[in-house]
Amino acid sequence: MITGEIKAKVDRIWEIFWTGGVTNPLSVIEQITYLLFMRELDKLQTIRERKQQLGKSEKMIFTEEQKHLRWKEFKSYDPEKMFQVVSEEVFPFIKKLGGDENTSFAKYMSNAVFLIPTANLLERVVTLLDDIPMDDRDTKGDLYEYLLSKISTSGTNGQFRTPRHIIQMIVSMMKPKPSTDEAIVDPAAGSAGFLISATEYLQESHSEILYDEQLREHYNSSMFYGYDTDSTMLRIGAMNMVLHGIENPNVEYRDSLSESNPDTERYTMILANPPFKGSLDESSVASSLKKVVKTKKTELLFLALFLRILKTGGRCACIVPDGVLFGSSNAHKQIRKEIIDNHRLDAVISMPSGVFKPYAGVSTAVLIFTKTNIGGTDKVWFYDMKADGYSLDVKRIELDLKNHEQNNIPDIIQRFSNLEGEKERKRTDQSFFVSVDEIRENGYDISINRYQEAVYEKINYAPPKEIIQSLKQLEKEIQEELEELEEMLG
Structure with a gap:
């Protein structure tokens, strides 16, 4: 399960979108997913670079000329530059990931829309997302499940x-x-x-x-x-x-x-x-x-x-x-x-x-x-x-x-x-x-x-005469306490 601290950050991101004018829960999740996708692509690139250094043949996601499209680069830009790079370059890049427009991924990304309206909103969300640990697979899954739990449309x-x-x-x-x-x-x-x-x-x-x-x-x-x-x-x-x-x-x-x-x-x-x-x-x-x-x-x-x-x-x-x-x-x-x-x-x-x-x-x-x-x-x-x-x-x-x-x-x-x-x-x-x-x-x-059969625990009760005697004793004690109470009230 994700911790209270991570939940608080996700709730804060949600609030930033909401106050910024993006109020459809599914749209909020979609925009957050785009940003998480950008972050994870950068992580995948780093993994492939390491494998390549070990002599393995790996297909790179970003070329040297596209390194400014990586999360680790644009996250440190000032808000206006970040907004320009992400909306005009990074987002179109992920829509055509792999360069093959005939893939099912490209097909369903083709009508994707970047809805984050302002540079300030984007910068605040990127900063908060960057601070959420995503290396653990279970944390990533729990985070996503928590996001999806917010959908009530x-x-x-x-x-x-x-x-x-x-x-x-x-x-x-x-x-x-x-x-x-x-x-x-x-x-x-x-x-x-x-x-x-x-x-x-x-x-x-x-x-x-x-x-x-x-x-x-x-x-x-x-x-x-x-x-x-x-x-x-x-x-x-x-x-x-x-x-x-x-x-x-x-x-x-x-x-x-x-x-x-x-x-x-x-x-x-x-x-x-x-x-x-x-x-x-x-x-x-x-x-x-x-x-x-x-x-x-x-x-x-x-x-x-x-x-x-x-x-x-x-x-x-x-x-x-x-x-x-x-x-x-x-x-x-x-x-x-x-x-x-x-x-x-x-x-x-x-x-x-x-x-x-x-x-x-x-x-x-x-x-x-x-x-x-x-x-x-x-x-x-x-x-x-x-x-x-x-x-x-x-x-x-x-x-x-x-x-x-x-x-x-x-x-x-x-x-x-x-x-x-x-x-x-x-x-x-x-x-x-x-x-x-x-x-x-x-x-x-x-x-x-x-088909299931219930198990009933056998309960041994006292003989009826003993139960009656117990009831009589209880009744006697109650009567005595009532009389004491009556005397106290004068």
Whole structure:
């Protein structure tokens, strides 16, 4: 978590934008992101310069003639010169980063606008941002998450608000592979949180992906895909991907549920938290999805989409509202039946409602399934997450992350990685298996409450005669104290 000091600086930056006339929260985040991007590009240049000094061949971001565009140079300029250089040279430079205007990054940066209105505002923000430590990856992620938490405008989808530790849990469970066959997509990508977490997992667990020439080319150009209908979030997501080492991120403007989405059997993994908007215009929904589930509810349509765009053998981990697990409408039963009978439902992780606070108190779950087209669901693994390492109120204060009672996430990852060891678990435990036959008998209900058994602690009460005698004694004492009180009052 970021410290109070860093939060105070971010709040101060926010206040400077607000008083300076930039009041749209998304615009503020976008402008801050541009500046953070400029700072990180300078840092990447320094890293590449060091590698070059060690004899490695590295592609430089800035030429010698462009060194005045680097953060470490312009941050010391006087306000007027800084404003001129940043607005007229640095900003156009980052819009055409790499010089190839056909890349998806350049495409979504093409309509980016520099909205910082005055030299004084820019100088104050640059000074404050420069004072925030950004070397630690977790600090950088926490800072970004804190910025995104400030968005309260309507019309924004829910993906970018997914808590980072929940995203990391899901990615750790899915274990992306360092393979030229792996193609990972988030059809509601927002700021690309799931994709970035996948890149971090691969860099940490499979460093060969950065050194093997064929793997690296695939990693940089054709492993990650993200789609969204918000061009601002696409720009933020594209910059986020570039800063995390993806040279040519595949982020595109697309309504994933519409007829214009051509994807079929294309991806090996889906990581997503699709929006729970309730319903939408049915006429805009792809006919192939309506054949699987006839509904206007986006959370059900996205599940149908996931089944369509996965390759056979492909896996999906997605966050869904609890209603998907037990909803009694024909559409709810239809999509659950489709996944369970025609594919393989692997796991249901029930999460506490506080996970998404302060944005929303909705109860959610993680569904993990594999596309098979021939069924294969034998038994489903359930886990009842009771704690995620943070208080479940609006404050979301970090608790003891190493304490199982306060943080179930390490246990979830460990148990999911060793499902063989779960076979003997009881329904009174926090995790257990349920056979597909039992799920079918219960109308394809996959809510954990349907199957979990509560443990009731036996309480030994005193015999009734003893309880009566105790009550009589209490009544006698009360009467005596009342009489004493009455005497004191005269």
